[in-house]
Amino acid sequence: MDVLKGQEGFDAFYSAMYSERWPALKAALLAPKKHVAVANPYAHHKFTEVPLTVSGLTFDHDVRDIFPSPEKNHHDYMNYYLMDAASILPVEALDIQPGEKVVDLCAAPGGKSFLCALKLQGKGLLISNDRSAARRARIHRIFDDYIPKTEQKNLTVTSYDATKWSLYQKSMYDKVLLDAPCSSERHVLEDSKELALWAPGRTKAIAITQFAMLASALDIVKVGGTIVYSTCALSKLENDDIIAKLYQKRPGRFELMRKEFSFGEPTEFGWQVLPDTTGWGPFYLAVVKRLR
Ligand SMILES: C[S@@+](CC[C@H](N)C(=O)[O-])C[C@H]1O[C@@H](n2cnc3c(N)ncnc32)[C@H](O)[C@@H]1O
Known part of the structure; x- marks a missing residue:
């Protein structure tokens, strides 16, 4: 049987995966992206005309304004960081406490690392890692635009290959964020060249x-x-298939911690936010606790 590729293959693949939900899901993926604004506690410059939906890391997810770009005054820091509301959830799920040692394995451009840094309140350690030099520059820029230098002493940016990190360090961190490179189907759908090149082998290769x-x-x-x-x-x-594989390959070494959030839906092993029902995402997360 021929393997379907390009737009037709993409539709067939995701339609088989999401069945009758796919048409609405696809339409929602093509709709303009919404943002919440994460207020920057280090900024003195506030915009009174902007209805900030975020205070610290709690936000009102019912408000979905499209915000103007963040700004700063001379010598000040950016007043807020714009992100998909679902992107806040993995950092919330990590439950970072000030003083902990945290590594963000795939950190660039750095939105979630910024949230991790806020959670640490200048204490402990945050390593923001990314293999791409160009993208690492964006992490530095976000830190410098949002966080005073005096509060950056516990922040480090590194360039390791996340797949090989355990060859060099073991049992080192209290919390690990793995916001992995992925198929990013929303971007594929928005880009006709990418869509024409799509093939099912892509998601299989990324999963490895x-x-x-x-x-x-x-x-x-x-x-x-x-x-x-x-x-x-x-x-x-x-x-979910990545977590299923972890059960197969690393039995007894971890347990899942089930988390619920005010938007999105449970999956077999984690939590998923899909735009057809929530307006946010797509985003998936699973929380794993190491046992031995
Ligand atoms: C989904 S993005 C991360 C987004 C980021 N967490 C944020 O919130 O801004 C995935 C990142 O993984 C990086 N990456 C890809 N392969 C990697 C590897 N083997 N080791 C480390 N980083 C890698 C990419 O450069 C990319 O920046």
């Missing part, structure tokens, strides 16, 4: 890398520590 990263994360987090695995993928191969 994602599993290698998660296996590495399980070795570098401390016993009793927490990993949040997340993607913006729709493909189940990159979401």
Whole structure:
């Protein structure tokens, strides 16, 4: 049988995965993206005309304004960071406490690292890692635009390959965020060239890398520590199937911590936010606690 590729293959693949939900899901993926604004506690410059929906990391998810770009005054810091509301959930799920050692394995451009840094309140350690030099520059820019230098002493940016990290360190971190590279179907749908090149082998190949990263994360987090695995993928191969594989390949070494949020839906192993029902996402996360 011929493997369907390009737009036709994409539709057939996701329609088989999401069945009667796919047409509404596809329409929602093509709708303009919405943002929440995460208020920057370090900024003195506030915009009174902007109805901020975020205070610290809690936000009113019913308000979906499209905000103007963040700004700063001379010598000040950006007043807020714009992101998809679902992107806040993995950091909430990590439950970072000031003083903990945290690694964000795939950190660029850096929105979630910024949230992790706020949670640490200048105490402990945050390593924001990304293999791409160009994207690492964006992490530095966000830190410098949002956080005073005096409050950056516990922040480090590194350039390691997340799939190989456990060759060099073991049992080091209280919390590990693995916001993995993924199929990003929303971007594929928006880009006709990308869509024309799509083939089902792509999600299968990415899933192999994602599993290698998660296996590495399980070795570098401390016993009793927490990993949040997340993607913006729709493909189940990159979401619940990665956790299923961890059960197969690392039995007894972890347990799942089930979390519920005010928007989105449970999956077999994690939580998923899909735009047809929530207006946010797509986003998937699962919370893994290392047992041994
Ligand atoms: C989904 S993005 C991360 C988004 C980021 N967490 C944020 O919230 O801004 C995935 C990132 O993984 C990085 N990446 C891909 N392969 C990697 C690897 N083997 N090791 C480390 N980083 C990698 C990419 O450069 C990309 O920036």
